[in-house]
Amino acid sequence: MDMPHTVDVMTATIPETHRLTGQMIIAGTPVRGTGTQIHAFDPAAGAALDPPYHHGDAGNVDAACAAAADAFGTYRATTSDQRARFLEAIAGQIEAISEPLIARAVAETGLPQARITGEVGRTTGQLRLFAEVLREGSYQGARIDTALPDRSPLPRPDLRQRFIGLGPVAVFGASNFPLAFSVAGGDTASALAAGCPVVVKAHDAHPGTSELVGRAVTAAVAESGMPAGTFSLLFGSGAGLGIALVTDPRIKAVGFTGSRSGGTALVAAAAARPEPIPVYAEMSSINPVFVLDGALAGRGNELGRAFVASLTMGSGQFCTNPGLVIAVDGPGLDAFVAAAREALAQAPATPMLTPAIARSYAEGVTALSGAAELVGRGQDASNECGCHAALFTTDAESFLNSEALQAEVFGSSSLIVRCADAAEMHAVADGIEGQLTATVHADDSDLDAAAELLPRLELKAGRILFGGWPTGVEVSHAMVHGGPFPATSDSRSTSVGSRAIERFLRPVCYQNVPKSLLPSAIADGNPDHLWRRIDGRLSQD
């Protein structure tokens, strides 16, 4: 990356205690990397940001993993309530630095201050959601099958089951959510909740934000009396330090949000280990939007405008950006397209996260230009990071026969697939790869058509929306941010919402274990007041 000059935006606004140091954190200790030097980059100003950071090396990975493995025994033995208070302490530490944190994250990402402010709230909200999950306690999956000493021909032993943490977890920060999917984001919060120490590899796009949050987590570790190795923060490349981290024998699971190539490389590295481990990689999704005939006829204009608002939000840098619209050709779709084109023409060229992402985006748009018809573009930008939004159209047959048209273009780019009829729309639904989301716009007259579409979409997506747009992911109990490959590497899981904790747990059965040695979750008398499955029936007794 060419660095014309650097601006120390932090000097003026940050108190001494929050001055960035450019260091990693290994088990509570700041460590300066000795590898490649990187700078954050302000994509709005087009300027590199101080201080410099340096990538770590294999020795740093070894030290962080050794500390995590060492901490695991103590950390996993903490009570649910102790870990809940720890997560709340992290949230509190983040809130205590929200002003400089927001300023730095805005500078590093070019995202609007309101968006970053909201993301801080989402990040602390996630931490507090997992604190609730811990206190509620069902995550432990407590089950008891009572002994049947008189059963014939063989007695049944006393059998009890609970979940325990897998072990140290490697978390890879995402470029596009510098807080909510980064150092103390959903992967970290859910792994810590599960009783697993975390080693984060920060994303190079926001090292200052990562350092600030890493120090907040470190402060919470100390404040809560957790072992220092519970958390470490490393900088490095995915192909170098990232692979070293995933292949370290002490790491037992991986959380990743990023590109398909990056995710599949980590999945392959984890599968090739002497002891393979699970990788939860959230990778690639074009988030199809099906607009049915009645909705199109009644609200084509309105939907076209709303679509562009979703498409261009945050320069389209969402995993759930609507990159595909499928509808049956006709005047309704014409109105949708015309309204979208008009709205798009007004869309300013907001900055993308990094020059590299902007270049990738431009290449993706160029590739689509050769394979589909251009419908319209957003406003052009002189800024090298500006996102020059693009909208294309094609027919169903071309779409189904082209891998290029199905590839994700990260940024504000979308493709409208004109279908001849409902059967072609079904063929497109059946022909796409796995997705994070599938959206349906339907009016009352469309319910029969929607009923035919729904089972097809269930097989393709982790979340199905009626109305609205896929951008915007609620953090709650029923959310699924996941889906069949390549949306994720493991469709059995979600990276958002309370079920995310399940990714880092495994069941253990205790047979005839003496009462005095039983963990409280499965002890007699239910001292933790959990919902437990007793002889197959849920009970709080």
Add this chain to the structure above:
Amino acid sequence: MDMPHTVDVMTATIPETHRLTGQMIIAGTPVRGTGTQIHAFDPAAGAALDPPYHHGDAGNVDAACAAAADAFGTYRATTSDQRARFLEAIAGQIEAISEPLIARAVAETGLPQARITGEVGRTTGQLRLFAEVLREGSYQGARIDTALPDRSPLPRPDLRQRFIGLGPVAVFGASNFPLAFSVAGGDTASALAAGCPVVVKAHDAHPGTSELVGRAVTAAVAESGMPAGTFSLLFGSGAGLGIALVTDPRIKAVGFTGSRSGGTALVAAAAARPEPIPVYAEMSSINPVFVLDGALAGRGNELGRAFVASLTMGSGQFCTNPGLVIAVDGPGLDAFVAAAREALAQAPATPMLTPAIARSYAEGVTALSGAAELVGRGQDASNECGCHAALFTTDAESFLNSEALQAEVFGSSSLIVRCADAAEMHAVADGIEGQLTATVHADDSDLDAAAELLPRLELKAGRILFGGWPTGVEVSHAMVHGGPFPATSDSRSTSVGSRAIERFLRPVCYQNVPKSLLPSAIADGNPDHLWRRIDGRLSQD
């Protein structure tokens, strides 16, 4: 395999309708393979059994997978109660042929009739357990987060979540449980319960048993009105037909019980697919038994005898066979060893499942003989399949420095590790690979020592037993038959017990989906009377 002569044991005992045909079953239709011819082998009689079977080919895999994919939409749309009745129908069909089935399975395996009779009961019991799981309904993981239309700054949509089946599942029958882990065993029962069609690759060791059970399942498919592609049964080699099955794009998950080499080959093949899929491979475990000082001092003799009974049961052909005993050296351990040696000397050379397994066993024992000290052996056999049980001893340091001493020997072979003290015992516990089970024998005086051991064992095993022996796996709600690699390829799961259904499910979120289109599990008014998580709280309302 050299076939001196063949015996048609079935002609005399089986009615015409149950006469074996030597055919595979693809979506309800008998199909004769055109590949390698195989015969079952009676290891007790030392004779091949008619009829001949033939391996299938890639075309058979394609046909079975196409039928399974075709059936999936209809099959997964059945209600929980319909699938429960279908599983009960399979159990009924198996019971209807129990007499010829038991006769054939005894002939094909050399296992005692009482054991096979028990296994029929276990198999039908598993099917009925999953019928219960279906009717209870919690497997659907129903969750509802109610809409908050007035929330600021953004309203919360109506969010609902349920689990659906992954798609067609490939199941590999195990050699050592011709019924309970084979054609209609735990993997098949749990996958069918989850709404997934199943394609079974039968184990070559018991083709006749497989055909009989396959026909029972096929009859139940027809009787229950399920689509024919819900079930297919193929014969073939693991490296040929097995890999073709696992890499077929329509297969979405795999269940396997067998060797470490076989399991890791399937895991690697599944990971290398364009769309990787989960493989639940239950592979290798030596099932350490820790005998603590008090137990040893008080009951060394008795424990030594009981250990040998567990070691030699079924010629040691259990995944949970106690292949490792760890204790602190001293007079108690001497008494244990002396009693074990004496009991072993009386142990008859019962037949192993196949000549190949018997040869592997003999090679494993020879390898151990070079690396550890022989303590004693069972009775020798003239029969080529006879299991000449073996018991070895070594010290902790030698054990920890030798991969050979940690390798599973399938059959009645075990290794006693003499430790200098509790610290060495802990080092052995920390140094072993992942296990299905870990057993502790402790008296009241051992509780402190047991408390130090327990957290170490939690990290190594799926099931921890106090007292008793690991052979014998209860099929219930709290059971875990799983564990860290290489015990299984996925420690987050169990292949025995009601949680096994979770392996074949994934969550889907429904956002603002019209009431009339919602699946009943997450519909308003709770028509299925399920336990559901409403805004984070369990409720049956």
